[in-house]
Amino acid sequence: MRATLQHWINDADSVRHLRFFSIAQTPIQLARITNRPEDYYISLVGELFRSMDADASRDDWAQLGNAFLQFSIETSDEQLRQHGIAREEATLYAAASFYFGDYPASACLAMRRGARPSENQSLQAACYDFLARPPVLESEFALAVRESLRAGDMPRLARMTESTRLAERRALQEGPGPWIAAKLLHRLLTSFNRSHVRAVLPDGNLEFWQPLVASLLDRQPSTWEFFPSQIDAIHGGLLASVDSYSLQMPTGAGKTTLCETLLYWHLKRTPQDVAILLVPYRSLASELRGTLVRRLNAVGIAARCAYGGTVPSGEEIHALADVQAVVATPEALSGLLGADPDFASRIGLVICDEGHLLDGGERGIGLELLLARLKARQARHTRFVFMSAIVPNIEQINGWLGGTNETVVRSSYRPAIAEFAVLRPVGDGVRMEIGLEMHPHEALERRFSIDGFLARRDFSYPNPETGRLRTHPFAPIKTQAIATARKVLPMGATAIFAANKRGAQGAIGIAETLVDQLHLPLPLPRPIDFARLDTVQKSVAYLELEYGSDWVGTAALRNGVALHHGDIPQETREVLEGLVRALDVKLVICTSTLAEGVNLPIRTLVLYSVQRRGTTGQEAMLARDIKNLVGRAGRAGANTKGLVICANPDQWQFVEPVARQSAGEAVEGSLRKLVEAITHFLARGNLPLTNEFLEANPPIYPLIDGVDATLIELLSDEMGEAQFVAMAQDLAAQTFAAQQLSAASTAHLRAVFALRAGWLVALRREGKIGWARATGARARWIDSVESGLLPRRPNWSIEADPLSDDVRLALFEWAWTLPELRQPVKRAFRLDANVDVKTVKEQFFEIATLWMRGSQYREIADHVGMPMDDLLGVCTQGISYALQTIVEQGVSLLEKKLERDGNVLAEGVRTFPDHLRFGLPNAAARLLAASGLRHRRACIQLGIALQAQPVVGPTQVRTDALASLQAHADAWRTHLGELVYQNTLSDLSSQ
Template sequence: MRETLAKWVSDADALHHVERFGFSQPPLQLSYLRSRGDDYYISLVAELFDRLHEPYNDSVDWSRLGNAITQAGGVGVDQAPAYRGILEPEAAVLGAAAFYFGGYSASAYLTLQAADPDALGEIQRACYELLSRPSTIKSARVRALVGAVRRGNLDTIRAQSEQAAEMESSALQLDPDEWVGWRLFRRILSRFEETNVRAVLPDGESEFWNPLVRSLLNRDPPAWDFFPSQIDAIRSGLLESATSFSIQMPTGAGKTALSETLLFYHLNQHPEDVAILLVPYRSLAAELRGSLVKRLGRMGLPARCAYGGTVPTGDEVRDLDDTRAVVATPEALSGLLSAEPDFFARVSLVICDEGHLLDGEARGVGLELLLARMRAREIGPPKFVFVSAIVPNIEEINTWLGGTDETVVRSEYRPALAEFAVLRVAGKNAGTTVALQLHPHHTASTFSIERFLSRDDFRYRNASTGRLNTYSFNTVKTQAIAAARKALSMGAVAVFAANKRGNQGAVGLADELLAQLENPLPMPTPMQFVEDAAKLQAAVEYFTLEYGASWVGTRALAAGAVLHHGDIPQESRELVEALVRKEDVRLAICTSTLAEGVNLPIRTLVLYSVQRRGPDGAAENLLARDIKNLVGRAGRAGATTKGLVICANSGQWPLVAPVAQQQPGERVSGALLELMDLLQTGLSQQSLTPTNDILEGETALHTLIDGIDATLIDLAAEELGEDELVRIAGELSSQTFAARQAGPATTALMKQVFELRAQRVAAIKGSGRLGWIRETGTRARMLESVEAKLLPMRERWDDVETATDPELAEALLTWAWDLPEVAEAVKEAYRDAPPSRSDFTRVLEAWIDGQPLVELARRAGIDIDTMLGVHARVISYVLQVAVEQGIGLLKKLLEASDRELAQAVADFPEHLRFGVPTPTAKVLAAGGVRHRRAAVALGRSPELVTLVDRASVFSAARHLLDDRERWLPAMGRLVLENTLEDLRDPSVFDDEG
């Protein structure tokens, strides 16, 4: 782009922000744009047609041009364009074409959603429809093109392209306007000829691809072509090659659709095999359950999700012989592979999404050992596809997983680009102002919106005194929330905090928002952008029932904003994610649980803090690669054509600037290596030699030893003696990614730790109990505790009639209470003021009785935020895992002495997992009813309480809900509507929870 035009575009973009932020009077240096609008627009269009001859080398320039044309044409804004003589539909088509030529097909689609195609001529209409992918296609040319893609007839597309070239040539002699239309159409068609899904897929015209192509074309919006990042991966041989691949693909660049394509190809090429998609978070697995999993099923590839505990539930292992694809978290998959060795043997493809989480503390250790376990499989490793947006040393990981130099695919393509800004404070006291500096990392295009925030934004008239007051705005927190409010007019806004609770966490930000809204400050409010007040009120009612009207999350939602962090239960997080995804609510206050992993249409991301506060109050900077992953959420394909990232704290801009400048960030070495280095240091300082007792007594090492044990148990064949198993363990330690990087001392220690665990596994094997571990998927280190402490807790284990028997809960909790991991989790969750066991027992009983968390908090005498942490850390994770492990081994111990375990005891872990009091409620919760409140209410009904068969329970529940008035008081409107939807969904019968 010419320097003069680039400056013009930069100034126009600054003016656009000034106007969208509500400033009616533009800065003096930008006022020239108002009188030269026609010249500006004509220059942009001329640039577009010039570049049809000499395309940009950098696709980002196409995106800048597309945004410039749409802004100049007033496309998609409420007011008419400021420039005379511009036809908005024409500007929309030209802007969309610029996006499309750069590979930004999602931005092209979005640009045209607000345009009226009826004002366009015939050939312009064809351009419009080829870019906008409407559900009803009026252009015969475009209908023929899409039909050719559907049928796999690429000759039709080639013939149309040749005809378009002829029409362009003849139109030049007849009518300039006609030539413009044909010129544009031919170039759009030329790109479509190269990027449509059939053209990119290997042997794309084959009938083999018909189910996938139908799936892509029939979704909303349809996918007619692939993104550049997807094209690079497919054309590199990702689909056909048996070799492992690693892909660096930015956030939003189409990883899910690429994974779906790979799964379809691989599973149809290997009809007896299974493929795994590993995802790091339950929230992402839940999202994929409603999209990818269902689409695979419709294509004849039965798929399911597993994201419960480490011991797979009955639903998760049901019909595994017929399952072709599993979306799972590493913890859930590890348990599944242990419990079902035949299933493990069928796995021939593993896609590891968000692979940078190898560095993710306990999660990273578990992931690395799981991958090493699959690498060490006796029949050979599966094909790995390692995917991450932010791993600069991805070649190292690819080599570790068995890939080659040719199987690394790097793409910098992002479907929607992010711009950066920083808040700059000037002045003091009443004269304080805050400027918004746009593009602070690009000297040539830097522009400051002065007085972006000033005293005028925070002055209000006190209703009781009638006097003008000024809301204090000298804190970063106040400025961050105010900046977010001003950005609401541009689309959805997320305000990120690195911590959950406290004055400087997400909770503190929500409190700040509510404090501002108590006064009539002259700034936009979140409620102004809520279009469906009844829908929001239904969500507020739900939050009130679950967490109480006084909880900050409930009050924020009532004000039109979402609070989202990792302690909020999964069902509630999914609910608020849906509100943001559909833009029913535009403002979200979140930690990384919302900003990472889940696909949301965030237009503006306000970084309140990129420093995490530890328990001691010390600040720890977020890594550049983690910040990069965060800012990748600003600007989502199909939702916005670009995003804006505002750094609220100018003192932290140096942490964000490297990301804005596209610097690579820190390498990934893996949490396992860090853990081994810490172990090395700790042992040296205390002059200790590692033993299994030391390893098992330190909770920080449990993920390490559990992962090692699971791998060795897989390898411990009957004929292997202890010496041979120890030798294999030593070799296995060298197969980890950590071993490729560690120094000699750390490598030797890791080998020693693996050999120690081999001795433990060999001892279990010698006692004849290794099969128990395999069959139950439990952890080897639990065996001694279960035998010595849990088993004697009751004289008999076959006389328990109901899973909710208080004596059963008391016995299990008494055993679990002394486990190091449970004791540590309780201490952390209660913030170093743990309750007595009897007090916690009452909380646990209330949970299993189906009481909401607000009631649990009341009974425990703690605030709801603390209870959320107790539920997330203790009840639904650490205690859940310990109990399901303990009962799995308890059953085997009883069977060994010809004793029985009551079915009610075996059912207890699922009652604990779902927090439900009856077997019927358990069936409903496990079967796909998303809301615990609904499962509890229906499970207690006299009509259902005696039913246990899944089909009977769901059929009867559907009939019961016909009487909506009966259930509305217990469930509330939102839960009732969602439960009706759950019970209508046929997938609840063939898909797990």
């Protein structure tokens, strides 16, 4: 792009930001933009046609598209008429520029901003329908393109391309208007022929692809082509090869559609196989359940999700023999592998998404050992596809999984470009002004600054008593970050990110400060003015019922702001995510939980802090984690670009490497770090490595539990101990850690595998190995269940109410004996290191009991006298994961023990884990939750309404619940609230 036009685009962008931010005075050097718009527009048009015949970069095309789009959207009709510019023409140029730069999602978004040409069969209408992809195509040309794709009729597309070339030549005789439309259409179709789905897929014209292509075409907006990142992967052999691959693709670059294509290709060709998509978080699995899983089932691939817990639910293991694709968390997949050996033997493809979480502490250790477990199976070849946006040493990981340097695909393509900015304060006190420095990491010709972005005027308001102006203190960076987010709201959905959850500098503290700030009549945009009030009010009523009107999350949403962090229950997080996804709310305050795979249309991301509180003070986030985070700004199909604003100039040093696309930190794996720590500890104390040492140190539990789970699958009845120990040591070499460790640490890793192998052989001699294999439970707990849990009731076969003290206290007291519960509870209550966790034991049990009895969060908080945010931490960290995991595994092992002894576990005990998991007081409520109802409150109240009827099974309970909702609609609306009522009605009607 010419330097003069680059400066002009920068200046126009600066003027645009001044308008968005309501800065009245335009600097004199920017006057040419407002005084000579026609010259600017002519220059843009000239650059468009020059670039069509040159080799323009994607970045230049994106800048050109945004410049045209800005012109078409923000210039008044009067100005356009005055200068003889047609708005529809500028919109078409914007969309075409995006398309020529390989940004089809932005092209669609831009084109939909314009009005459809009145003449359906004109060249302009053909361009409009081709780019905008409206639900109903009216142009015969666009219809022909779409149906050629559907049918795989490539010769027809070739004839149409030639026809547009001839039409372009003929149009030269007709005048500039027809020629421009013809030239654009020909260039659009020429570009399309390189990127459309049939052109990219192997043998894409075959009937084999028809169901997938139809699925892509029939969704909205319709998908006709692949992104460059997806094309690179497919052309790189992802589909055609049977080798393991690793893909490095930025956030939002189309990984989900690529996974869908890969799963389709693999399972349609080998329908007897099982393919696994591993995702790290329940939230992501839940999102994919409604998109990817639904689409796979629609094209004839039997797919389901598994993310409930470590012991698979009945729904998750039902008819596993018929399942072809499973989206699962690592914990859930481990349970499935043990529950059905035949299912495990059918796995031919494993896709590992967000693979950088190998460095994710305990979960990273579990993930690495799970992959090693799948990799080591001798029965059949398993193909791995490792995916991450932020792993610089991806070749190393790919080699570990069996790939080569030729099976690594890297792409830097983002469907919506990301821009960066940083706040720069000048002066102090009330005279301080904060500038917004745009593109601070780029070449000088791309940089510009919006001086006075924030100033005293933004924080001044009249004293209601005297009428004199007061100034709200604005020196704190938190205040500036909040004001920045409010000021950019006219540009689109905005997120304020905090690296911490709690404290004054955490997300909760930001929300409290924002709510307080909104009580003042500051001349800044109010988030509620950008929200859809009717929808928000329903969600506010939901939060008030669940958490009370005084909770900061409720107060924030009442003001048009969503508060999102990891302690908020999954059910509520999904409600809040739905509000942001639908743009019912356009400001969200979040921690990293919102960056962990959930796709939301965030236009601007304000980074309040990228430093976390650590054991030694403030610790900067890893560059790769910041990179993953900022990838959430600018979503394909929602924005043509995103903006990341660093609110703290002192922290720009941590963000700048990401803006410059630096590689970031290598992924080593948490397993390596743990084994190195073991080596160091043993050497320092001159200690031997024994099973007693391993089982006496809770930090090592993730290692030995993962090793046990891996080895149990391989231990056959006829295998001797020496052979099994040798196999275990060989298996240790299958881990990623083994490729990196020193000789001493490698020896310790092999020793851990050998020690656990010997221990498991002893367990086999006792006839107990099958207990862990069948349940997926931790083998290490078998002795504890036999000696610690079994004696707590005289007879576990005698029927009892699952909520009775007899059952509940026995299970709770046993669980408390395990450090895997006491340590998370200590963290959840945020106790100091020198405070004994026993001091909160009774309160924790009381909270868990109230939860199981169906009390709402606000009722529990009032009953135990605990602030809501503290209670949520206890429920999420202490109950929903730690206690639930221990109890469900303990009960499953107890059932196996009773089976061996010829006894049957009482039904009330067997179902106890589900009552704990869902927090429900009766069988009908439990069955409703297990069948997929998303709202706990609905399950509780419907369960109470139905408890007088005999519980036949989940199908009948759902039928009765739906009938009750429909027959007593007004009463249920009042009782549940409109949001929960409508969602529950939808849930019960959908299956």
